[in-house]
Amino acid sequence: MTTAHPSTAPNQESARSDGRGSAPPSPPSGRRSNRWPRRIAITLAVLGALACAAWLGLRWITPYPYSGTVMQAPTAAPSMDGLVLSDGTPLDIADFDGELLLVYFGYTSCPDVCPTTLSQVAAARRRLGGDADRVQLLMISIDPERDSLDVLGDYVTSFDPSFIAATGDLPDVERVAAQYGIFFAKGEALGDGYAVDHTATLMGIDPDGHLRIIWPAQLDVERLAADFDELL
Amino acid sequence: MTALVACLALFGGGCGGDDEPALLVDDGVAVVDAWVRPSPPTVDDAAFYISLELRDGADTALLGATSDRCLVIQPHATAIDDAGVASMGEALDEQLRVTADHDLEMEPNGTHLMCLGLTEALSEGEEIVVTIDLDGHDPIDVPVSVESRI
Numbered sequence: 001m002t003t004a005h006p007s008t009a010p011n012q013e014s015a016r017s018d019g020r021g022s023a024p025p026s027p028p029s030g031r032r033s034n035r036w037p038r039r040i041a042i043t044l045a046v047l048g049a050l051a052c053a054a055w056l057g058l059r060w061i062t063p064y065p066y067s068g069t070v071m072q073a074p075t076a077a078p079s080m081d082g083l084v085l086s087d088g089t090p091l092d093i094a095d096f097d098g099e100l101l102l103v104y105f106g107y108t109s110c111p112d113v114c115p116t117t118l119s120q121v122a123a124a125r126r127r128l129g130g131d132a133d134r135v136q137l138l139m140i141s142i143d144p145e146r147d148s149l150d151v152l153g154d155y156v157t158s159f160d161p162s163f164i165a166a167t168g169d170l171p172d173v174e175r176v177a178a179q180y181g182i183f184f185a186k187g188e189a190l191g192d193g194y195a196v197d198h199t200a201t202l203m204g205i206d207p208d209g210h211l212r213i214i215w216p217a218q219l220d221v222e223r224l225a226a227d228f229d230e231l232l
Numbered sequence: 233m234t235a236l237v238a239c240l241a242l243f244g245g246g247c248g249g250d251d252e253p254a255l256l257v258d259d260g261v262a263v264v265d266a267w268v269r270p271s272p273p274t275v276d277d278a279a280f281y282i283s284l285e286l287r288d289g290a291d292t293a294l295l296g297a298t299s300d301r302c303l304v305i306q307p308h309a310t311a312i313d314d315a316g317v318a319s320m321g322e323a324l325d326e327q328l329r330v331t332a333d334h335d336l337e338m339e340p341n342g343t344h345l346m347c348l349g350l351t352e353a354l355s356e357g358e359e360i361v362v363t364i365d366l367d368g369h370d371p372i373d374v375p376v377s378v379e380s381r382i
Contacts, residue, residue: 108272111279111347112310113318115269116340123382151274158272188321190277191304191348200318217312217341221382 064230067223068204068215077101077205078179082172083140086153091138091166093205100135100231101205105182105198107143108155113200113217114139115159120219121202122160127225132162134207135228141167142177142184143196180211206231258372260289261330265338266362266376268347271354278354280305280345280362281338282374284330291331295365303349305362310341320346330366354378 083091093101102121106114118139125132139156141147144167147155156163167173177184184198200217204227212231215224256263265283284294297305307323318341327343330336338344345362354360358378363371 108275109277111275111277112308112320112344113312113341115272115279119269119380119382154273155275158270183315183317187319190320190346193277195320197317197319199316200312201316216316217318 066213066227066230067220068202068213068227070213071211074206074210074212076209077211078176080140080166080176083166083168083176084149085164085166086149086156088149094209096136096138096205097209098134098207100207100228102135102137103140103180103203103205104137105140105142105177105180105184106200107141107196107198108147108151109143109193110196117200117202117217117219118156118159118163120221120224122163123221124219124224124228125160125162127221128228131229131232134232137163139163139165140173140176141165142173142182142198144168144170144173146193204231256372256374257287258366259369260287261285261292261366261369261372262287263372263374264335266374267379267381268354268360268376270356270378270380271350273353276348276350278302278347278350279308279340280347280376281340282345282362282364282376283338284336284366286330286332286335290368291329292367292369293325293330294328294336295367297345297362297364299347299360299362301351301354301360302347303351304347306346306348307343308346309343312341356380 077093080091080093085091104114104117104121106117108114118137121137125135125137128135137156137160139152141152147167149167152165152167156165168176180203182199182201184196187195187197189195202215202217202219203211204213204215206212213227215227255265262285263282264285265281268278268280271278280297282297286292294307296307299305307328308320309323309327310318310320312318323343328336336343356378359375360378362374362376364374365371
């Protein structure tokens with residue numbers, strides 16, 4: 001019995017040595033193969049996290065792509081003193097601090113461009129849900145000769161009950177329009193009336209009272225709604 | 233009969249018999265869209281948008297339109313320049329052509345039929361008739377839907 005150990009021990013040692021070098025025992029091999037799904041999952045999770053971080057980083061450093069022209073150095077919106085709201089109260093744009101004030105210069109006899117813009121703003125505003133209460137459309141009539149205050153109020157609220165309108169004596173309207181870079185002039189005769197050529201852009205005054213953005217007449221409702229959301 | 237054959241050939245049984253026809257075809261000219269916005273109160277004018285395409289047949293052009301809902305209808309076009317200034321005037325003849333290579337597409341801020349003097353307000357959901365006059369065609373009654381489209 002005592003000689004059995006010296007004779008068998010080297011054999012057993014050799015067998016273990018051979019086993020490591022050529023054919024690994026089955027239990028360790030099984031653990032290694034079971035690790036691959038976990039490693040793949042971890043790798044995918046890490047890659048996913050990196051992709052999310054990269055996307056967030058890009059979003060942070062890339063300016064939001066507004067559909068309008070953004071002022072690089074926003075300044076306080078010019079006063080509209082002298083104009084009167086359709087309910088007869090003087091217009092003071094400071095009353096709209098904390099809201100996104102959308103300003104559009106138009107007129108009620110305008111059959112194409114003005115109703116198109118007002119319809120699109122109304123649609124974009126509806127897409128905001130609860131935040132819509134902080135978006136206020138103000139139409140300034142550039143045709144005070146025909147647009148009485150009563151006419152103006154009925155006109156704009158037919159597009160959205162929240163819309164408001166203002167106008168004033170022609171010199172006041174001309175002064176305010178000029179401060180906002182708006183051109184207008186009587187155009188072609190239409191039946192007994194006339195058209196008014198006018199700058200048909202939409203302007204946005206941010207909640208801090210700064211003139212921030214000018215949208216072109218051709219609006220995309222989805223992008224406009226996204227712009228409103230961003231500006232709020 | 234020609235119109236009916238053309239209509240069936242082009243659109244199968246989907247036109248002519250619908251309750252709310254989306255289009256009609258007259259001697260190879262298809263009316264592919266026809267709508268107008270509801271008129272705001274106190275407003276006497278409106279813009280009709282009626283789009284035409286030539287499906288077969290001879291080139292033609294829109295000469296004019298009438299409706300018992302308007303005192304006068306004139307083809308007009310809005311133009312917006314690079315400064316964003318919109319102006320409106322009578323449409324040019326070339327804008328009113330309906331040919332194989334030129335559809336007459338009417339749309340907001342573009343070509344439209346200007347109704348001067350509504351005889352009655354236009355209400356959401358109603359359908360009115362505008363009769364269009366195409367060169368070489370008999371007058372065509374077009375059903376125009378009144379809808380708040382954006």
